[in-house]
Structure formats: C-alpha cells, structure tokens
Amino acid sequence: RKEVEQDPGPFNVPEGATVAFNCTYSNSASQSFFWYRQDCRKEPKLLMSVYSSGNEDGRFTAQLNRASQYISLLIRDSKLSDSATYLCVAPRYNQGGKLIFGQGTELSVKP
Amino acid sequence: NAGVTQTPKFQVLKTGQSMTLQCAQDMNHNSMYWYRQDPGMGLRLIYYSASEGTTDKGEVPNGYNVSRLNKREFSLRLESAAPSQTSVYFCASSLNPGDSNQPQHFGDGTRLSIL
Numbered sequence: 597r598k599e600v601e602q603d604p605g606p607f608n609v610p611e612g613a614t615v616a617f618n619c620t621y622s623n624s625a626s627q628s629f630f631w632y633r634q635d636c637r638k639e640p641k642l643l644m645s646v647y648s649s650g651n652e653d654g655r656f657t658a659q660l661n662r663a664s665q666y667i668s669l670l671i672r673d674s675k676l677s678d679s680a681t682y683l684c685v686a687p688r689y690n691q692g693g694k695l696i697f698g699q700g701t702e703l704s705v706k707p
Numbered sequence: 708n709a710g711v712t713q714t715p716k717f718q719v720l721k722t723g724q725s726m727t728l729q730c731a732q733d734m735n736h737n738s739m740y741w742y743r744q745d746p747g748m749g750l751r752l753i754y755y756s757a758s759e760g761t762t763d764k765g766e767v768p769n770g771y772n773v774s775r776l777n778k779r780e781f782s783l784r785l786e787s788a789a790p791s792q793t794s795v796y797f798c799a800s801s802l803n804p805g806d807s808n809q810p811q812h813f814g815d816g817t818r819l820s821i822l
C-alpha cells in the first residue's frame with residue numbers, strides 16, 4: 597500500500613459543480629496533513645492545512661477521518677480557475693519535516 | 708517578501724556537463740529540501756537539510772550533491788549530468804523540522820534539460 601494514495605482522476609466537472617477528492621494514508625501516527633494545488637508543472641502551493649477533524653476556507657473544505665485514515669477535499673461552486681492538480685500531503689513521522697506527496701488528482705472545470 | 712527563490716529558471720546542458728542549482732529563502736526557515744518532478748510522477752525528494760550544517764539523502768540522491776551554505780541558501784549540484792536527470796527541480800523550505808504541523812513552501816522551479 598502506498599503511504600499516500602489519491603483518486604487517480606482526472607475529474608471533469610462543469611462550472612458551479614461540487615467535487616470531492618479522497619486521499620488515504622498508511623501511517624496512523626500522522627497528525628497533520630496538507631492539500632497543495634499545482635498548476636501545469638508550476639510549483640505546488642499550499643491550499644489548506646488539516647490539523648484536526650477538518651478545516652474550511654471559503655469554497656474549500658478539508659476533512660480528516662483518523663479511524664479510516666483518509667482525508668477529503670470538497671470544492672463547492674467550482675470555478676474555471678480551480679482547474680489544477682491537487683496534491684494530498686502527509687508528514688513522515690519523526691523524519692525531520694519530510695513530507696510524503698500523493699501523485700495528485702487532476703481537476704478540469706469546464707464552462 | 709520573495710519567499711523561496713530558485714536560479715536559474717531554465718537550463719539546457721550537454722551530457723557530462725556540471726552545474727549548480729541555487730536556492731535561497733528569506734523566511735528564516737530552518738529546513739530546506741530539493742525535489743524533482745517528472746511527467747506522470749509525484750515529487751521525489753533528492754536531498755534535504757533539517758537545519759543549517761546538516762544534509763541528508765532523500766529518495767533519489769544518486770548523481771547529486773548538496774551544500775547548505777548558510778541558513779538561507781541550499782544548493783544542488785549535478786557533477787556529470789545525464790539525460791535521466793532531465794526534470795523540473797523544486798526547492799522548498801519549512802520552519803521547524805521537529806514540528807510535523809509545518810507545511811513546506813516551494814520555489815517556482817528550475818526546468819533542466821540534458822541532451
């Protein structure tokens with residue numbers, strides 16, 4: 597099992613749609629997680645941090661389910677500008693701040 | 708606030724040439740990282756520096772060396788470039804290696820092609 601595994605995608609949705617991505621992780625000791633956004637091989641940019649059960653920022657909601665070891669990202673009212681690859685990220689426990697990056701889920705929002 | 712700055716942004720090398728990728732951060736972060744990203748693959752850690760004066764290998768260190776010049780700067784060197792090292796290279800930094808809650812902040816990458 598991969599340490600961080602994401603929905604393969606791509607997700608093709610119309611503007612205004614709600615879309616959800618799931619991510620599973622294998623290390624039950626992980627305490628915090630991150631969602632990054634990456635546009636077309638540009639640098640990954642931090643979208644949200646998830647420290648407890650969940651976090652909400654405008655149209656974006658991240659939820660953490662420790663019992664089932666998965667994190668989700670919900671995007672409401674999708675915009676064309678949301679088209680990107682979304683990376684699920686977990687820390688490597690007690691390894692000096694190293695992070696494990698998922699392969700990413702591609703989202704394409706169409707007019 | 709520049710964040711993480713990488714130079715150069717693009718580079719083309721011939722097989723066997725050497726070069727150094729530069730990275731500097733102005734956020735007073737302790738830890739710095741070098742990744743490569745290839746098409747269809749996720750980010751892979753090459754080397755990292757948990758704090759000034761220390762460096763450690765990541766997942767794919769072969770063919771690379773690093774230097775943590777000071778707290779701000781972390782360079783990546785290719786001694787004898789090979790076509791397999793054609794990739795996009797990202798430098799990142801984070802505040803505190805002992806705190807698993809710290810995200811990493813990325814530079815905008817160096818696109819390296821080796822012919």
